[in-house]
Amino acid sequence: MKRLTHSLFIALFIAAMVTFTACERRQSHAADTGFSVYVVNYPLYYFATRIGGDQVSVFFPAPGEVDPAEWIPEDRIIQRYQAADLIILNGADYAGWIKLVTLPESALVDASANIQDRLIEENELIHHSHGPHGEHTHGGTAFTVWLDPTLALEQARSIKMALSSALPQYAEQFEQRFIQLMEDLLALDSSIKAAVGNNAARPVFVSHPVYQYLEARYQLNAVSFHWEPDEMPTDAEWNELAHVLETHPARWMIWEDEPLPEIAARLQAAGVASVVFNPTFQSPAAGDFLSAMQANAEALKLVYQD
Amino acid sequence: MNRLLPLVCAYLSHHPIKSSVLLGCLTLTLYLPFTLYGLGARMQSALTERASQTPLLIGMRGSQLDLVLHGLYHRPETPGRLPQAVLETVRQGGIAKAIPLFNAHSAKGYPVVASSLDYFAWRQLSLAEGSLPMRLGDCVLGARVARELGLGPGDRLLTDTREFFDLAGRYPLKMRITGILAPSNPADDAAVLVDLRTGWLIEGIGHGHDLLDDNTEDGTLLEIRNGTYVGSPAVREFTEVTADNLSRFHFHGDPALFPLTAIIAWPGDERAETLLLGRFIADDSPYMAVRPLDVVRDLFERLLPIKRLLGIQNAFLAVVVFSLMTLVVSLSLRLRRDEFQTMQYMGCSRGTITLLWLSELSLLLLGALLLAIAAAAVTVWFGSEWLRLMIG
């Protein structure tokens, strides 16, 4: 009997021994040599490339012929964004597609996060109301932040900080390159300031409402239209122009791109000359962001220094 | 012992029915407590493991257990919804990483868990097929969901409407399945994972419809009042997101107020954790931060009396088995009295005879023990799967 109790005890003991031992799973992060940075417009591409140098690969996969603000990437490209180490967004509601696709939150960097108070709310909003939800608004913020070199500088600073925290081993290099870029941008700011001179109050037209930050920075006196450089405005639009001219005697219209000769000619007939200020949504045909912006500053000289 | 073993084996095999019945009874009596212990341990380890992978959960103040089961196992009960702005509160100062969860809807009965892509990485979920959700309206199926529904990448899955006539005017969303997850853990295996915004789309915060503007000609534009384009209820809302209509989708209201049901947070270090907990500790805070591991441990502590009761029951069982064994042994001894007497007549010692039947008993016990352990292991293996399904 003693043996029997003993056996039973052993049996129960073994049962008790069949218990768990906690095992902790550790997440390992494989060392990655290639660091990929995806951006949503050309200026960000330029800043990231200048600051990142050889340490990072910067990608801006929007095809050259599309407006990256209106672009919706196809699945294949979304997957590339998903695989990125860092995705730099312009902020200011730019590139609506980022709200429609799935991106890894932890990789997202809003380059305008530190300039929220300097963003410009757009006046023209589209409201609509239907169904049980009631009225709602489609509108947003002006997004061409980089046209103000001091804001561009802040965007660049955000990029530098994001890169430095992701790749702290290169922080020094990023800092040095950022300082160079800062100097370039401040020089650009001086150039534009010089181009505008004391004539900022001079009335001008802009073909599209994309120059808000430029206008704000240099206190330009501009009225914007919704004219496309490759599309002859309607008569109504010409009438509107004539109407505005009465109170806003502009002698120049600033275009995003070279307007059709016939548009330029008809404008000229109305006493308004055409000049191109490239907002650099896309990579310029020649040169880079800085050279394009310097060219823009030169163009502004025509407007303000005759 | 070696001398006697052939005798024992010969006896047992000569009486197969008697031996089997004895073996069976012993096995059964051992099997039950083994299985209970095994399942209990498995359940505890499963709960503890998942809880320990989730440092902190933040949700509306309420039942901590509800929040933990919701955050860890996608159970539908939640203490309530919290605004997305809390996510910023968590991330403030970069002291913690945070993953939002919005799990308020279902598709074919499976929870639709809306979160960020970080959730996949953090739970170490890998794709068996296809790709991660790419745009609004995309979903990825847990392994079990895919298996049970027989769906795969490219197929569509309709979300459930909670009521036949949904007064909020929510339409079921036809989701595009972009991928299937490899089997990982029962909670995620049985979930449909979507992007947070897709979750809000199902909730009805976002929608897509034809543009209402000056060019709207189908009669759905009722009027333009103070620059507001007023549409009729007949404005066609898209029930599926496609490449063509994707750009027509938008959200209404302040994103800071968009709902979440829980936030998974993991602070960088202990100090960060203390800081973070401090942000939610105030009595008047509508939110709470809980350590799932604490909640699970607390749960097990509360279950301890039951465990003890189970222990007492097992002790009773042992007594019963012991009594039964005594009965069986005495019956067996009586049956074999002649045989043992012969051995005594031949000069066999009492010790040898005792050893003989003890060996027999031990052999049976050993066999029963092995069988019970094997059977319990099998049960625990399958049972824990079932248990996990129950929890998950």
Next chain:
Amino acid sequence: MKIAINDLVYAYPKGEFTLRLPAMRWPRGSRIALIGASGSGKTTLLRLLSGITLAGRGSVLLDDVDLTALSDAKRRALRIQSMGFVFQEFRLLEYLSAQENIRLPYRLHGSLAWDDEAEKRRQGLMERAGINPLRLRKVGRLSTGERQRVAVCRALIASPRLILADEPTANLDRENKRRVQSLLFAESQRCGASLIVATHDRELLDAFDSVIHIGDESKGGIA
């Protein structure tokens, strides 16, 4: 084995009768037949001689060792090491084969080692008993006569110094009777063992050195 009994008195527990035996002595190698009617006490005497049963009075000396003075354990040890017993009802283990039954003493006692010699002896015994072909058969499937011969072989396997046989030929035909008898005689001779056989078989009596009639007149007396 030298055997001596001194005024044995054994009262049956149920009080049927009392077996009384006067002093007797037999030298080593004696062949003694016990005869008497059924229930006369032949089996009881065999048990008294082997120490299975103890007498109320008197003593049994085997090679000058007083059985009644030995502890139970020592008596058992003496029995399994030095005696071979053919029980009247055979007392074989049903679940063992014929050869395993014969080997049983070796299983039950550590001092007996089953070696090649023992194996050879088993084979020899079974052959001479005419049951070697049946050696692997469970004893439950053997005829009475075959079982009896297995029982005889078991008694002889450990080369005992005292062979006690209770009706070892009762169930055998003439030929097998002769076989078993010669086996018992030959083996006892080979081992120098004393042989005590309780029998009804008067045909066999001539071969024994002495014949003891039990329970004839005075119930328990000796003729």
